[in-house]
Amino acid sequence: MSKCEGKVIALTGPRKAEEMATIVSKQGGTSLIRPTQGTMFEQFEHLEAEVDKLIYEPIDWAIWTTGMGVDKLVEAARAAGKGDALLAKLAQLRHAARGYKTVNALRRLGLAVDVRDDDGSTLGLIRALRSGGAERFAGTRAALQLHGDPAPALVQFLQEAGAESVELMPYRHTPPEDSVLRQLTEELLEGKIDAVAMTSAPQARFLFAYAREQGLTGQLLEVFKERTLMAAVGKVTAAAIADEGVERILVPEEERMGALIVTLSQWFEQQHS
Incomplete structure (x- = not known):
């Protein structure tokens, strides 16, 4: 079985999303490109x-x-x-x-x-x-x-x-269209996403700013606590995610996008072992 088989991973970075999606596919997973940050x-x-x-x-x-x-x-x-x-x-x-x-x-x-x-x-x-x-x-x-x-x-x-x-x-950095944030938030709350891969601090800020506006912060944090894994490309991004109240964050040792997806795949594999 592929490491990410059956797993859905949301990619929130606007840059190199297609490259990351290719890595997810090679690991057997399905990617959803949901940019929560505009530049x-x-x-x-x-x-x-x-x-x-x-x-x-x-x-x-x-x-x-x-x-x-x-x-x-x-x-x-x-x-x-x-x-x-x-x-x-x-x-x-x-x-x-x-x-x-x-x-x-x-x-x-x-x-x-x-x-x-x-x-x-x-x-x-x-x-x-x-x-x-x-x-x-x-x-x-x-x-x-x-x-x-x-x-x-x-x-x-x-x-x-x-x-x-x-x-x-x-x-x-500018926020994306509200429609993107609404779609991602709904997919998270409906349990359709297994992991979110973030590559910059603004991505976390814009997602949770939208959640606060909609009164959904508590529900979103519960999703990340109980079901969906949050993964951050590095310490800066992880710190911004933690500032929003997320407690469970996966961070690769090497701060690169490819390493982020590989580390995420390894995490899923460990859950099955």
Whole structure:
């Protein structure tokens, strides 16, 4: 018997959902693509303004939190005829990165990463920044690339270290259509889903915000406690899910989407053994 045979897994991420669905199928399961998060790229004028911050403002450090953010800013710079100027400026800076995708995005640009996290999380990045001596940030200016949401912990670290932060927001997370949230919520309450695989914190926030609006939070939490398993791609996503009141959360050791589905399959297999 395949590990996920007879199991229905809801995929809530809008990116790479088809790839994850293929992995689910190879594990013998059935996937439902139910994106509970939309990603909105800002208008070009806004992106060019963010690029200009990097090029023209005095900056010593660039702190990156997503590979998509790196790619989007470089793409906007090239579209505005400022690609070479941006890359020249970035080559002068010291770089800190959260997550392997972010590190890879910087390396594709020929940029060395001076500091990186130890576990794919923002807190891991802060630990790495602190371990090298927070005093090195005193009197500096750091460009902080946000990933669709504010990053108060990073901002606080920089403030306490005596650094000034320049925030860059190349994109924002937006909720999906209510119809998607309604469909997923109904399927969960009707017991039609065996597991939900989430790949970012906003996915949890938008799902439970909808549940609160409908007065269904308690019922939804009961579903995740008694029947449907919640699975998170990593610690950041898991923390956001836990903040919503979910107690049973499966997290793979390796913070990757493929590892998430494989770990989920192994969990189901253990339940049958």
